[in-house]
Amino acid sequence: MAGESAPEYAYQQNGAAVSQPGNEEFVRRTETFRRELLAHCYRMIGSVSDAEDVVQETYLRAWRSYDRFQDRSSIRTWLYRIATNTCLTALRNRGRRALPSGLGAPSDDPYEPTELAGPQVSWLQPIPDALLNPDPADVVVSRDSIRLALIASLQYLPPRQRAVLLLRDVLAWSAAEVAEALDTTTTAVKSTLQRARARLDEVAPAPDTVAEPTAPQARALLDAYMAAFENSDAAALEKLLRADSTLEMTPSRTWFAGLRTCMPFFVASALGAPGDWRMVPTSANGQPAAAAYQRGTDGAYRAFGVAVLTLSSTHIARITLFIDPDLVVAFGEPPVFEAS
Numbered sequence: 001m002a003g004e005s006a007p008e009y010a011y012q013q014n015g016a017a018v019s020q021p022g023n024e025e026f027v028r029r030t031e032t033f034r035r036e037l038l039a040h041c042y043r044m045i046g047s048v049s050d051a052e053d054v055v056q057e058t059y060l061r062a063w064r065s066y067d068r069f070q071d072r073s074s075i076r077t078w079l080y081r082i083a084t085n086t087c088l089t090a091l092r093n094r095g096r097r098a099l100p101s102g103l104g105a106p107s108d109d110p111y112e113p114t115e116l117a118g119p120q121v122s123w124l125q126p127i128p129d130a131l132l133n134p135d136p137a138d139v140v141v142s143r144d145s146i147r148l149a150l151i152a153s154l155q156y157l158p159p160r161q162r163a164v165l166l167l168r169d170v171l172a173w174s175a176a177e178v179a180e181a182l183d184t185t186t187t188a189v190k191s192t193l194q195r196a197r198a199r200l201d202e203v204a205p206a207p208d209t210v211a212e213p214t215a216p217q218a219r220a221l222l223d224a225y226m227a228a229f230e231n232s233d234a235a236a237l238e239k240l241l242r243a244d245s246t247l248e249m250t251p252s253r254t255w256f257a258g259l260r261t262c263m264p265f266f267v268a269s270a271l272g273a274p275g276d277w278r279m280v281p282t283s284a285n286g287q288p289a290a291a292a293y294q295r296g297t298d299g300a301y302r303a304f305g306v307a308v309l310t311l312s313s314t315h316i317a318r319i320t321l322f323i324d325p326d327l328v329v330a331f332g333e334p335p336v337f338e339a340s
Contacts, residue, residue, distance in 0.1 A: 026066050029075050030059065037083050039132050039146060043166055044087040046097035046124045046155050048131070048330065054090050058083040080171065081181040084163050096155040097124040099320065100248040106257040110265035114254035123250045124152055126284035126308050126322060128331045143286030145170050148308055148320060151285065153204040161196035168193050213313045219281075221311055222288040226279035229292070232271045238263050242315040249321040282331050284308045291333045292321075299339030303328035 037058060041051035061082050062069075069078060098121060117123075126148060144150070154162050163182065167173045168189070175186040175193075182189070213221065221240060228237035238259065247262045248255035256262045271277075278293040278301040289308045293301035303325035310318035329335055 023063075026063055030062060030079060033076055033079050034059075035132055037079060039127075040080065040166065040171075041083055041087055042127050043145070043151060043154060043170070044084070044159070044162055045090065046151055047122075048125050048127045050090065051127075054083065054086050057090075058086050061086065077173075077177070077181075080167070084167065084181060088159050088163060091159040095120075095122060097122045098155065099124050099152050100250060100253055100255040101246065102152060102155075103253050106246070107254050107261065110256060110261045110263075111268055112254075114249070114252040114269075117251055117253045121251070121253075123322075124148075124155065125327070126289065126306060126320075129283040129286060130332060142170075146285050148285040148287060149205050149310065149318075153200055156203045157196050157199055161192055161199070164189055164192045165196040165200065169197075213311045217313055218288050218311055221316060222281055222290065222309060225307075225309065225316060226281065226290050229271065229277045229279055229290075230275070232274045232276065234263065234267050234271055237266060237271070240316050242312060242317050245316055246318045247321070248319075249323055251323060278337060280333055282306070282333070284331070287311070289331075291328045291331055293328075293337055301337040303333065303335045306331060 034055065038051055038055050041054045041058075042048060045051050045054065058079065062079055069075070073081075100117075103117070103121070127146065132146070154165075157165065160182070164178055167178045167181065168175070173181075175189045178189045179186045224236065224240055227233070228240065241259060241262060244258055245262055246255065246257045247265065256265055276295050278295070280291040280293070282289045282291050284306065285308060287308050287310060289306055291306050292304040294304040295301050305321055305323040305325070306327050307319055307321045309316050310320070325335060
């Protein structure tokens with residue numbers, strides 16, 4: 001965490017700084033779990049930057065207590081136990097992270113100025129797939145467990161319910177293992193899990209709203225979406241959208257549901273003129289995404305935000321736009337494309 005000094009924690013994130021006795025063994029045994037721990041902490045917290053801080057704190061705590069570990073459990077279980085409790089500490093006295101659709105009803109007026117949310121709203125963040133699986137052939141994190149809609153739904157659960165549900169239903173821990181990790185009883189774990197599942201059923205999207213496309217279908221829809229924006233082609237965009245598609249855009253509270261409001265908003269406020277937008281394909285939360293750049297008066301394209309698409313096999317069901325230039329850079333893209 002920000003308050004810790006590097007010399008006290010000689011083992012650094014990339015494993016390069018090894019100066020204390022036993023650090024080589026610690027790095028060798030623990031570093032392989034970093035990406036899946038990041039996914040776990042992201043599910044708990046809903047913020048990539050905060051999750052990265054928690055993972056670093058997890059490794060700091062693990063390193064400090066490694067001499068007392070003594071292999072009483074698997075090292076993976078031990079790390080998850082530390083990470084989960086570190087997340088619970090970080091979440092103390094914090095409200096949930098939200099998307100615009102979690103703050104109120106959709107707007108009926110696509111021509112009314114969008115309403116910015118105040119600083120009291122903590123927004124959910126997408127996570128770049130590259131942080132979880134740099135090698136596409138290396139499946140460390142299940143895509144279903146990291147979907148943006150699921151992460152948003154998890155934020156409705158109190159932190160302890162969230163932890164129990166993730167440990168039991170995502171990591172498949174036994175009730176006894178969860179009880180030990182959270183210093184509680186198996187009876188309490190079972191009761192907490194029942195409440196968490198019931199609440200998640202209330203807030204999670206219906207399964208049939210997110211039918212999974214094949215990889216070629218997903219890429220074709222993403223390419224068509226990007227082309228529609230770059231060409232300012234409203235007709236092409238409308239053909240891509242499902243009749244009940246939704247659009248939400250942090251940091252605005254305003255969001256739209258259905259073509260009746262989505263398309264007029266796109267035409268009036270978003271598409272602009274041909275060449276106003278430049279799109280770069282990427283992926284987030286196991287979903288296709290586009291890093292968006294907007295052309296300035298000097299002709300240069302500057303980072304604007306990241307749009308994450310929820311797809312059916314034939315259409316775009318939801319567009320979640322995170323208007324944040326820094327997020328584009330966090331996805332590994334440049335802040336500016338200079339005018340050619």
